[in-house]
Structure formats: C-alpha cells, structure tokens
Amino acid sequence: MFLQTLITGLSIGGIYSLMAVGYSLVFSVLNFSNFAHGAVIMLGAYVGLALATKLNLGLGLVLAGSVAGAGIIAVLNERLAYSSLRRRKAPSLYLMISAMGCSVFLENMVYATIGSRFYAFPEFFGRQVISLWGSSVSLLDTGAFVFSLLAIWGLHLFVGRTRTGIAIRAGVSDMTMCSLMGVDLDRLIAVVFLLAGGFAGVAGVFLGIKYLVYPTMGWVTNKAYIAAVIGGLGSLPGALAGGLILGVVETFVSTYVSSVLRDVFSFTLLVAFLVMRPEGLFGRGGEEKV
C-alpha cells in the first residue's frame, strides 16, 4: 500500500513537474505568470487524443505529436498575444492579463468547436501492473514518472551545455546585454515557448491518459504554480523537486487522511512557502539585479 501510494504520488508529481518546468521557464525569461500555460496543456491533450483515436497511433507517436503541436501553439500564442507588449516594454502585469485572456479564449474556442464532452484516451497500458518489491504498481504511473525525470534531465543538460541554453540563461540574467551579444531575442523567446509548450504537450497527454480530456482540464496548472513556488520560481531542479513533493504529499493526504482535504493541504503549503520562504527550496532570493 505504502509503495503503491508513493509511486502514484511520484507519477502525479512528475506531471506537476513537467507543467511547472514550462511555467518556470517562461517566468524566468519574461518575468510574468503565463496563465495560458494550462490552456496549452489542454490543447496538447486534444492533439494527442486526436492522434490516438483518429489515427490509432501508439503512445510514442502520440507523445511526439503532442509535443510538436503544443510547442507550436505556445509559440503562436507568444507571437500573437505577448510579443507586441514585450517589444513595447509593457509592465509584466499587462502580459499576465493578456495571458488570462488567451486562456479564456482558448478554452471557449474548444467549447465552441469540439464541445464540452469528456473524452478518454484509448487504453495504452492503462491497467497493466508490474510488481515491485511485493507491491503491484501501475505501469503507466511508473512510466510517467520515469519519462518526466528523463525529460527534465534532458532540459537541464540543454540549458546547461548548449549555446542556445547558455543564451537562455544569459537572457534571464540580462535581456538587453543578451541581445548585445548578437542574440535575436525574438528567436530566443520562441525557443523558450517551444520548450515550454513541448513539456506542456507531454503533461497534457499524461493527464489525459490518467484522467480525462476536457476543456477546463488545464486548470490543474494551479498545482504547477504551487510546485514552482515550492521549488523556487525560475529554477529547473526546483520545479522538479517542487512537483514531486507536492504530488507525494497530495497522494498521501488523499490516501491516509481524506481526499477532500487534499487541496486544502496543497494550498496551505503554497501559503506557508510564500510567507516563510518565498524564494522556494532552490531559488536564490534577495539577489538584486542592478
């Protein structure tokens, strides 16, 4: 029971981490909360669903298609809704409001075109279990957890080692000087949104398989926000750790305390961190940018 609960928690936590990573990336570069991230996750899930049900593709191709689809949607979202504000150096509040508008628009666009029905993914390996140290755990949960870890580790290497990755971190440090190194900021920000959208696509497919696909499924990103705050906004290892901690805590609370109290615990955790450690576990708070 304990191990099963832990694995379930880690798998949900892995999905939270995937969402938190995209959220954190955009926050660290553009300094605003991208509230449209949830809508991109939702659209990624619909892309995956279409590939799985209409084209009968396997999980690998569904994930790949959803990554590409959500990535492109995120880039278009930035081009259409944020780039002109960004170039005019608008305060980040304006970007946030624009993001909220996008979120409402995209959800209602799905209501108007696809409808409000709940859809389920076909069963890839949904019910299969593997036995691990005497407990039986879901193959999907284990797979989602491992895949989330690998994806975030890959992103960590990309940001740490590649020229584009270093440029992203340079942009986080000082956008203007980054452009004075010869970096085309429009292109760099497109890469950031492509990455964030790709991670949203993976999260959308996993969420859709685990639960269902519906227009407001993206609201679960408020959990990603909590995860990002716990780990420290803008920090990749923080997003991973925050997501896993939140997932495990939630699952244990649902299993051993009460599933009704789950969200009470999560939001209490958020408030506790904001009050006592606003820089999160891995954030480097208090450092001034001159």
Add this chain to the structure above:
Amino acid sequence: MNALDVENLNVHYGAVHAVQGVSFAVAEGELVAIVGSNGAGKSTIMWALSGVKERSGGAVQLFGSPLPSRPHDVVARGLALVPERRRLFSDLSVEENLVMGAYLRGDDEGTRQDRERCFQLFPVLKQRLSQRSGTLSGGEQQMLAISRALMSRPRLLLLDEPSLGLAPILVDALMDTILRIRSEGVTVLLVEQNAARALEIADRGYILDAGRFVKSGPGPELAEDPEIRRAYLGG
C-alpha cells in the same frame, strides 16, 4: 572609411531631450573620448549607437552603411559595447560569459585564439573560469566585461565608464589595456566621467554638456585647456 559617422543625433527619454543634435565621426583605428559630467548624455549616446535606445532623430553610419535598428544586427556588423556598470551575466560562470561574447562566431579556431588573447591581457580570468561572474571583484568584473566584448572580435569597441569604481592603480592598468587593444587595430570610442585620464590617451576628445558638444579637439590638448580643466577636470 570612417568607423562611425554620427550626424545630428537626437535621443529623447519621454519629454527629456537627453541628446540634442550631436555630430561626430570616428575614423578607423582611432581612439576617441567623449567626456562630461554625470547626466550629460554620454551613456545615452552609447545605447543609441548600439541600437538599444531608439533615436528620435539624426543619421548614424557604421562602417559606411546605416546603423541597423536592432541590437543583434548592430553587433553582427562589428560593434561591441562594454556598458556602464559592466552588466555581466552574473549567474553565469566566467567561461559562459566568454561563450556569450563569441555567440555569433562560427570559427572555433579563431574563437580559441581570442580567448587566449584575453587571458594574456587578463591572466586572472583563466584561474576564475568556472567561477560565477557575480562573485568576481570589481576589477575582475571589468576585465571580464572587456573580454566578453573582445570575444566577438569587434572592429569598433564602445567603452562606457570603464574606470567607474576602480582603484586608481587599476585605472592606470585599464588605460594601458585600452591603448593595447587599440594598437591591435580595434577602433575605440571611450566615454568617461574621469575626463583627465580619458583625454590623456585619446587621439581626439569631445566635451559633452547637457546633451550637446561644447568643445572638441586633440585629447591631450583638451586635457591641458585651462578653461576645460576648471569646468570639467576639477581644477
């Protein structure tokens, strides 16, 4: 061909007319200094020349063709800026700052040579390669800021207040370094509040006051001018 031809440059910050019709030229290989008191518009000129700050009027030619409007295109044309207060990527290591300096370069061999050249100018950087640049001392940060700019192998180097916050002995070394960089064929436009030191090493100097040039001439001559000494050089 001139490295820089500036004709009637105007820059506004909202209603504030920060640069009011400034014209000057920098020949290739020259070291030109613009000096003036705090708030005279020196940094504004630098940001406008690097494409960051929009001009409200005037024409700028960089190596004979119009200045591009976006900073990354300006850099691609051979200009590099060492900004006031250095503005390093403080969360990145020394090495990563140098990598960013060479962002547009495709030639690995040339990039490696330029890195060695920077280590010759500033040997201490070689020992600090993996250190986070925000933890360097002020002098080391200035060395890294200059090296980062040199890593793009610029034809025109803009230096904005490089002596700011440095101890006098480091300022001496800095002025020597600037002369050395110029002697290697890089055109230098130097902006300084430390007017005496800048004019001593400059081929030509301009005195900027409230957004306009009030005097220009050979650097050392301006440095000796009694009227200028009284007004700008503190006696």
